[in-house]
Amino acid sequence: MRFSRRSFVSGTAASAALVILPIPVAALDLSDDVAVHIDDILDGRDPREGGIELDAPAVAENGAQVPLTIRVDSPMSEDDHVTAIHIIATANPAPGIGSFHLTPHLTRAEVFTRIRLAEEQEYLVIAELSDGSVLQAAARTAVTQGGCVT
Amino acid sequence: MSTMSTPRIRLPGSASEGEEIEIRTLLTHPMITGVSSDDPRDMLTRFEARMNGETVFAYDFENGSAANPTFTFFIRAAAPGEFTFTWTHEDGQSVSAEESVSIS
Incomplete structure (x- = not known):
């Protein structure tokens, strides 16, 4: 049986609708510059794994525009809310993707944006909470056409 | 920097006090890092959404x-539901959009 490129691409697009499974951050092999970038965010704090749901394609056709929804389990109350969410690439020319700043005026700790992935890779999300604790999660997205990080 | 285009904002025209509203924003901008091309860097640095200041x-x-x-x-x-959205470029220039949500 032969597959044309077109049928392969449409097939991968259909499978891309799935929520990707989280990867333990401890399982990642991080380069020095990524590790330094993460350490700067953590500032000595010890992150807990989980509490973060990442919704992104398992396969992105265009690495320059990868949709990413981040949901952190938080009541977003004055006393208990997410204050920041950082996104970090592990195989881009630079690790920083961006940082959200949240307030209790938000009804939920759910944000959507689009990110650049130069190639297939894992990316990390670190959430800072108002009580000073930190959560982390990672996911992997394959890229059909690399996001030219112009 | 490239000329900043007009932002596109989607939010409801009216809402009850305390009701959850979804806000979507889009700004057309090339976001050139200058890393892998000869084009000079042309990047935004910050986006801010303000409600009632x-x-x-x-x-x-x-x-x-x-x-x-x-x-x-x-x-x-x-209330009073006055929103301002501001994108700031690394060179310090910015573009803003203002929207009102009627709060009942």
Whole structure:
């Protein structure tokens, strides 16, 4: 049986609708510059794994525009809310993707944006909470056409 | 920097006090990092959403942020419902959009 490129691409697009499974951050092999970038965010704090749901394609056709929804389990109350969410690439020319700043005026700790992935890779999300604790999660997205990080 | 285009904002025209509203924003911008091309760097540095004068949501752009940055977030609507959205370029210039949500 032969597959044309077109049928392969449409097939991968259909499978891309799935929520990707989280990867333990401890399982990642991080380069020095990524590790330094993460350490700067953590500032000595010890992150807990989980509490973060990442919704992104398992396969992105265009690495320059990868949709990413981040949901952190938080009541977003004055006393208990997410204050920041950082996104970090592990195989881009630079690790920083961006940082959200949240307030209790938000009804939920759910944000959507689009990110650049130069190639297939894992990316990390670190959430800072108002009580000073930190959560982390990672996911992997394959890229059909690399996001030219112009 | 490239000329900043007009932002596109989607939010409801009216809401009850305390009701959750979804806000979507889009600004057309190339977000050129200058890393892998000869083009000079042309990057936004920050997006801020303010409700009634107070910053309620913000984002710091880094190289991995996509061109034509878009955000979706959810706000607890509060009177008088005056919103300002501002994108600031690394060179200090900025573009803003103002929107009103009628709060009942």
